[in-house]
Amino acid sequence: MATIMSNTTRYLCAAGYLDTRFREAVLRELTRDPYRGVAPSAGDFDVVPVVRHCLRARRLMAYRDLLVSLVIAAGMVLDFWRMVSWLVVLGGFVWFRHSRRGGPVVVMTLGVLLMVKVPWLEALVSGQPVDLGTMPVGMSAIALTLVVVAGFRVRSGVILAKRLRAGAAAPPVDDPRLDYLARAQHGNLTLSKRAFIGWGEVRETWPAPGLEPPEGTDVFVAPGVLEPTSPLLDHARPVITVTEGARCYRRVVLQDDEIIVTAFLRADGRYGEVVVTVLPPVADDYRLADLLPRGLVKIARGALSVRREELAVDVLLAPLRLVRLLAPKARRPDVAHDYGARLSVRELGAGPLTCLQELDVQRQVTQLRERLQPRTRLTQIIPEKIH
Known part of the structure; x- marks a missing residue:
């Protein structure tokens, strides 16, 4: 279907x-x-x-x-x-x-x-x-x-x-490369030179001691490329490795119309951090x-x-x-490069935020900051907008 x-x-x-x-x-x-x-x-x-x-x-x-x-x-x-x-x-x-x-x-x-x-x-x-x-x-x-x-x-x-x-x-998806793209775009490991690629620009970050991450999607962020044993790259070369250890975040998406505000939360013992990204609508x-x-x-x-x-x-x-x-430029098959993602198609097609949209984003970020106090769970934040 x-x-x-x-x-x-x-x-x-x-x-x-x-x-x-x-x-x-x-x-x-x-x-x-x-x-x-x-x-x-x-x-x-x-x-x-x-x-x-x-x-x-x-x-x-x-x-x-x-x-x-x-x-x-x-x-x-x-x-x-x-x-x-x-x-x-x-x-x-x-x-x-x-x-x-x-x-x-x-x-x-x-x-x-x-x-x-x-x-x-x-x-x-x-x-x-x-x-x-x-x-x-x-x-x-x-x-x-x-x-x-x-x-x-x-x-x-x-x-x-x-x-x-x-x-x-x-x-329909009838090509091996397209099948790979269909699976990889929903993977839980992001590898690129920019940590939160695909989710827009980082709007705010702040420490959150005693943070208790709510229910959400566990994602990993790391610079470099996939491990050879990763199921997301079935044909990766043996020389490819992740250059640094991946950090685990709990991702919660707050979507208002076509604007996507995403909160990445990480708790490491008593230390916690919150990263908020904003992805504007299409141009x-x-x-x-x-x-x-x-x-x-x-x-x-x-x-x-x-x-x-x-x-x-x-x-x-x-x-x-x-x-x-x-006359496309030929690649040398014996040279290994950094195979992390360089750009996001969704970000590439995004347009600027209007004045009213900017106000909506600021309101959501402010509500997020107020409710993410120590011992406060994110599930209390406007649950009807959490997807």
């Missing part, structure tokens, strides 16, 4: 189509290295559908980059200077979006002048009469680059509207699947209205992305 994806999972699946940096970071972390550890998935988030949709989005964008590269190559052959001028204009536009200074404007103006005046400049240099025969061909190639990237953007919007709508089912840019209406025209309008400046980036960087995809 198919599992219904949570809203958080759906939004981060959509991020694979909407954000190239997000997609490549997820795939680089979870698919490139078979021995890489996995950050825990907080709340009802499932990382497996996100990886599957990121892989599908990469294939879709590879076709787009291939078509754009072929159009650019054809434009170079048929009307070299006009196509070069178009790329200069796109480069100036992308530069302007990041700097907003005079230099990019000069570059774009120069590119437009070259695009329009190229036939006259060529005639002036060669001494031949003006030939406007190639101008429609060159302009058609320029327009076709935008048509291709816009068409693939609309195709992504259709996927979001149909396959990532509310109530959509998660795709608003990735919620497009809930905003797209029905109908191809409306879907196209909604898909093209988001991150419009990236259409220029998609044209400009298409050849480079295609080369990077076809």
Whole structure:
């Protein structure tokens, strides 16, 4: 029976189509290295559908980059200077979006002048009469680059509207790596350079003498990588060891809407400590699947209205992305690295807290601090919100 994806999972699946940096970071972390550890998935988030949709989005964008590269190559052959001028204009536009200074404007103006005046400049240099025969061909190639990237953007919007709508089912797990991710994301051992990865930033810490940890999930936090005998890594190399001893915490999750506040509690004799982390909701840019209406025209309008400046980036960087995809960096099989998790997919897609959400978080942390006095059990804290 198919599992219904949570809203958080759906939004981060959509991020694979909407954000190239997000997609490549997820795939680089979870698919490139078979021995890489996995950050825990907080709340009802499932990382497996996100990886599957990121892989599908990469294939879709590879076709787009291939078509754009072929159009650019054809434009170079048929009307070299006009196509070069178009790329200069796109480069100036992308530069302007990041700097907003005079230099990019000069570059774009120069590119437009070259695009329009190229036939006259060529005639002036060669001494031949003006030939406007190639101008429609060159302009058609320029327009076709935008048509291709816009068409693939609309195709992504259709996927979001149909396959990532509310109530959509998660795709089946039919790959050994995805099966490993499904198991490892819910393991009770976190190995990374940042102790509480996957649960957001550490908001507050304080000592709690005489702490009596309540009922909750026992988790272990350690820098390094998994032991060779760990069931979470069936194929770990014999040289992999945990660099330091793991600390055991009792984890209690206080979830309010899409904000996850987590308390990690540890009692070691008379000494106790409390670590509170906060994980914000998913960024608003990735919620497009809930905003797209029905109908191809409306879907196209909604898909093209988001991150419009990236259409220029998609044209400009298409050849480079295609080369990077076809020539991945090889790994040396005889070199051992730190295989702990480097990033959390859920944290990577989180957005900033609004003012009201920040107040809610502060209220929960204050209530937690007041009730975690010596000899006070955490089960007295708003039990209806403890999951």
